[in-house]
Amino acid sequence: MAAIPTPAAVAAAVHCRGLVKSYGRGEQRVQALRGVDLDVAAGELLLLVGPSGCGKTTLLSVLAGTLQADAGRFTVFGDDVQAMTDDARTRWRSRTVGFVFQSYNLIPTLTAAENVAVPCLLLGRPRREALARARDALAAVGLAERAASRPGELSGGQQQRVAIARALVHEPRLVVCDEPTAALDHGTGQRVMDLLRGVARQRDRSLLVVTHDARIFPFADRIAHMDDGRVERIVDPPRQGADA
Amino acid sequence: MNLLALKMLLGDRLKYLGLVVGIAFASLLITQQASIFYGYAHRIGAWIRDTGPADLWVMDPQAEYTEDQKPLTDTTLQRVRSVDGVAWATPMWKGYLPVRLRDGTLVQARIVGIDDATLLGGPPRMVEGELADLHRDRAVFVDRQSLADLRTRRATAEGPPRDLRVGDRIDVNDFDAVVAGTFDRTPEFFWDPLLYTTYSRALAMAPRARKQLTFVLVKVRDGADVAAVAGAITAATGCAARTRGEFEDISESYVLAKTGILVNFGITIALGFVIGVLVAGQLLYNFVVENLRYHAALKAMGATNGVLVRMVLTQALVASTIGFGIGVGGAALSGLGLASGGLAFEMDWRIPLLGFAAILAVAAIAVVVSITRVLRLEPAVVFKG
Secondary structure, three states: OOOOOOOOHOOOOOEEEEEEEEEEEEOOEEEEEEEEEEEOOOOOOEEEEOOOOOOOOHHHHHHHHOOOOOOOEEEEEOOHHHOOHHHHHHHHHHHHHEEEOOOOOOOOOOHHHHHHHHHHOOOOOOHHHHHHHHHHHHHOOHHHHHHHHHHHOOOHHHHHHHHHHHHOOOOOOEEEEEOOOOOHHHHHHHHHHHHHHHHHHHHHOEEEEEOOOOHHHHHOEEEEEEEEOOEEEOOOOOOOOOOO | OOOHHHHHHHOOOOHHHHHHHHHHHHHHHHHHHHHHHHHHHHHHHHHHOOOOOOOEEEEEEOOOOOOOOEOOOOOOOHHHHHHOOOOEEEEEEEEEEEEEEEOOOOEEEEEEEEEEOOOOOOOOOOEOHHHHHHHHHEEEEEEEHHOOOOOOOOOOOEEEEHHHHHHEEEEEHHHEEEEEEEEEEOOOOOOOOEEEEEEHHHHOOOOOOOOOOOEEEEOOOOOOHHHHHHHHHHHHHOOOOEEEEHHHHHHHHHHHHHHHHHHHHHHHHHHHHHHHHHHHHHHHHHHHHHHHHHHHHHHHOOOOHHHHHHHHHHHHHHHHHHHHHHHHHHHHHHHHHHHHHHOOOOOOHHHHHHHHHHHHHHHHHHHHHHHHHOOOOOOHHHHHH
């Protein structure tokens, strides 16, 4: 695995400079990222906000290693992800990144524990051990008693907590969340964000959260505002109870 | 991950049942039709297999199947007997003759005349009477399966209509014969009643002709090479000398081609395969495509293409195997019903094997088509909601 030993990369958990990404060709070409510079510290919860189509999800996908940027460099905890082959990047994702999706993406025919165990199984852990860790992770998000339930038997908030447990079960250093509260009511969304902030604080993990939900801004350490494929400004979050 | 793949497959009962039932239906169609076809094809050679211990059948080179009447000169028998390596050779006459029953009903029957002295090549399993009874005056044996076909249609001086039975007199091409026994035979492709008598009596029944000998049955001496003796017989007589298997093969080929059975069943079996491909393939493809979202999530979380391919292959293999098991079981059960009704159904061991190969091919085609979508899947698609 390649690494760039620059002081900036070592200091920042996520360090990116000049990231460029476009989709399509010719007249259909859309420039999604136009040279993004961004640093995220270990233990930080950074919100990526901005209007639809500004490039938030593309940046998240690139930093999570699920999408290849056209140009620019970035490192995650010192790993030069951009330089990796597809297979190496896949293996890197399985070890380093935890995913929380907007629509949960829990496999409906598996129990909560089996869903949570998936990242451990992908890392080659024995099934028994993977399930034990899954049950611990479910207990950590307050769902120990729902380990045997299938996603269809859980509320939206419970499903998102299962998804968070799945994102954390293999102890990744980077957790990426795509609109984690979009499908949740206000109270449930607050509890989910409380959980995610705790995750960042407890183990020096970095959390990148894409959101449109202004109600969760106070949970962030910093908020990166994006527009037209660039990070326009990075601001501190509003105080709890203040208008976002 | 393969266990999770199976849980993904089995977890949604309705989809799983649809998938398995689709594959089972395709399997049933392929194996049942193939078994009926095999049953018919195998019945063509049943009389050859029933006809005792001969190593070689000597016949006119142009004879194409068991009922083909292309007679040989009477001297052929002596010339065959003179060939080195021949232990014994006996004459056989076979042909169609009209049989008139006591009430005047006329039925077409197949008459087989066997060697008067040895009675070699006689009926396979006697039911009433003994083989030696054929030496009795005017004796013929009738196959048990045809007794109802030889039933009188009208009342006679001897009583009301009834099936033919031992002791009855029948008229075989104006030859007054007596039923001296009945025998059991393997069900055949040809449906006309089968009667046995001695060779000389068969010649007396048959119309006069210069050539009368239909077959010569040959036993090869112990230690002699059958193929070599066959070649020597052909060289000496100009006749074809065929092993039992060869005679069966040419008979099957001729009848299947001439009757169109091969083409018709071939079309049905091919249709079964095509329907199988379409039904099972479509169901398997749908199953994979419906799970694309989860495959994308797994890919994002670090599942390699290899892992995903193994998962899809496991699902396809398990669904195919279970579906095939149910399908071939259904075909076997339907076969029991068909066979008890007298229809040809024979599930040779190669049929399930080839059927399973066909279903696996179907699954493979479906997997290849659907797996491409999984392999091309961009993991980032999972963020698109």
